[in-house]
Amino acid sequence: MRIAVIGTGYVGLTTAVSLAMKGHTVTGIDIDEAKINKLTKGEVPFFEPGVDRSLAEVQRAGMIRFTTRLTEGVSDADVIFICVGTPGEACGQADLTHLFAVVDELRTALPQGDCDRMIVVKSTVPVGTTDKVAGMFADRKEWMVVTNPEFLREGTALQDSLAPTRIILGAAEPTAFERMEELYRGFHAPVVRTTRTNAEMIKYASNAFLATRISFMNELARLCDHIGTDVSTIALGMGLDPRIGPEFLRAGLGYGGSCFPKDTRALLEVAREHGQPMSILEHAIEVNATQPQWFLGKMEQTLGTLHGKRIAILGLSFKPDTDDIRESPAHTLISSLLARGAEICAHDPVAIANMRKVYPQITYAADAYAAAEEADVIILVTEWKEYVRLDWSRVLRVMRGPYLFDGRNALPERELTAMGFHYIGIGVEPGSV
Numbered sequence: 001m002r003i004a005v006i007g008t009g010y011v012g013l014t015t016a017v018s019l020a021m022k023g024h025t026v027t028g029i030d031i032d033e034a035k036i037n038k039l040t041k042g043e044v045p046f047f048e049p050g051v052d053r054s055l056a057e058v059q060r061a062g063m064i065r066f067t068t069r070l071t072e073g074v075s076d077a078d079v080i081f082i083c084v085g086t087p088g089e090a091c092g093q094a095d096l097t098h099l100f101a102v103v104d105e106l107r108t109a110l111p112q113g114d115c116d117r118m119i120v121v122k123s124t125v126p127v128g129t130t131d132k133v134a135g136m137f138a139d140r141k142e143w144m145v146v147t148n149p150e151f152l153r154e155g156t157a158l159q160d161s162l163a164p165t166r167i168i169l170g171a172a173e174p175t176a177f178e179r180m181e182e183l184y185r186g187f188h189a190p191v192v193r194t195t196r197t198n199a200e201m202i203k204y205a206s207n208a209f210l211a212t213r214i215s216f217m218n219e220l221a222r223l224c225d226h227i228g229t230d231v232s233t234i235a236l237g238m239g240l241d242p243r244i245g246p247e248f249l250r251a252g253l254g255y256g257g258s259c260f261p262k263d264t265r266a267l268l269e270v271a272r273e274h275g276q277p278m279s280i281l282e283h284a285i286e287v288n289a290t291q292p293q294w295f296l297g298k299m300e301q302t303l304g305t306l307h308g309k310r311i312a313i314l315g316l317s318f319k320p321d322t323d324d325i326r327e328s329p330a331h332t333l334i335s336s337l338l339a340r341g342a343e344i345c346a347h348d349p350v351a352i353a354n355m356r357k358v359y360p361q362i363t364y365a366a367d368a369y370a371a372a373e374e375a376d377v378i379i380l381v382t383e384w385k386e387y388v389r390l391d392w393s394r395v396l397r398v399m400r401g402p403y404l405f406d407g408r409n410a411l412p413e414r415e416l417t418a419m420g421f422h423y424i425g426i427g428v429e430p431g432s433v
Contacts, residue, residue: 001183004029004077006070006102008039010046010157010258010324011122011150012083017051018161020058022186028066029073039066047323047350050158070102071109079118079183080106081148086123088262092269094126103136116142118179122150124203124263126270130170130196144176147196149203154257155321164189170199204270207263208281213248214255215284218291221251221427225298231427232409251426253329253381253407254291256318261288261327292332295426299405302424303377307341310400312375314368315382316348316355323350325358329407330381334359347371349384369398376401383410393419 005016008030020026044052058064084098121130134145147170152160221231231251239246271278318328344362365371406425
């Protein structure tokens with residue numbers, strides 16, 4: 001099929017590349033001229049493992065191209081994916097400005113009486129949004145509007161796009177389901193046919209549930225920390241129950257990124273608009289917001305004042321294998337430590353450039369060992385593999401103090417303690433890891 005993908009961020013570019021890899025002819029469209037120039041040269045404007053190599057392959061095969069001109073990009077497309085951002089506003093609502101701007105432009109670019117088209121909303125949108133989009137195309141009887149939410153994880157986005165856990169299709173016409181299933185014929189995953197509103201709710205509910213699991217474990221870790229039990233062992237025992245499973249049970253500094261914070265707040269706002277409280281989700285959001293501060297409280301209990309302390313922060317992105325720092329716990333830690341008069345030296349394998357724009361006043365090191373030099377304290381914020389595999393005896397030798405705060409419970413406490421570190425995890429009983 002001939003595919004147009006409007007928006008070339010994480011979701012849009014990954015979708016475009018994966019569809020091209022499956023044999024479709026794809027045009028990526030974006031208003032950001034600098035981004036399109038980079039993509040045309042095969043340069044990916046963000047860090048996402050595997051996308052650069054796969055983009056180069058489909059470009060060499062002539063399966064993908066990029067343009068800033070929407071009319072040109074969609075002129076011969078059978079299916080048009082809308083993958084623009086829907087950022088969260090201060091009140092929690094999703095900002096749909098970009099989405100509806102694209103819809104308006106499509107109505108102008110593709111005149112009435114044009115051949116049949118399929119418009120696919122892949123952006124994460126509040127329940128009922130795609131029905132509104134369909135209403136805006138009501139005079140184009142030959143067009144179909146579909147909701148097809150994405151479930152991509154940053155760091156494994158291309159893998160998730162090529163091998164999805166499920167394909168959710170929300171539409172009103174049987175023909176729309178058939179054409180979408182034809183589009184996804186090379187993808188092996190369960191397909192759910194449903195309404196557009198159900199499909200939108202599935203996306204929000206999935207992210208809200210996963211976020212709630214994380215916050216539950218973080219709140220449980222606070223209790224474990226207080227009474228001397230080990231949350232990691234408890235998570236292991238819980239995860240062996242097939243009704244629960246092991247995923248998203250690790251205690252840590254909380255969730256971040258572009259999806260969970262925004263989508264949980266947006267779903268909560270939808271609930272408020274309809275007068276239906278969601279107290280569990282509300283508390284999950286509160287726990288996540290306070291988790292870094294709780295962690296700082298543990299540091300102050302151990303160290304006393306943080307004023308004048310040299311603190312090495314390892315990891316700035318909200319998770320490994322991405323340069324995305326949006327709502328990373330590192331933000332809260334850095335701002336709070338600076339307010340307490342601490343001296344900060346930070347490192348991240350790929351996210352330093354992004355964080356430097358936000359906090360130019362702190363020091364950034366070339367590697368983890370340089371960050372640790374003369375440090376009183378190390379905080380592991382992001383569990384990058386290279387941090388887990390560090391020569392920790394070397395790290396201890398260059399430090400001034402022995403304190404290691406593991407914000408992800410990712411390091412071997414017994415080994416580090418035997419080396420001479422003063423190890424503090426989250427809800428971890430000494431000697432249990």
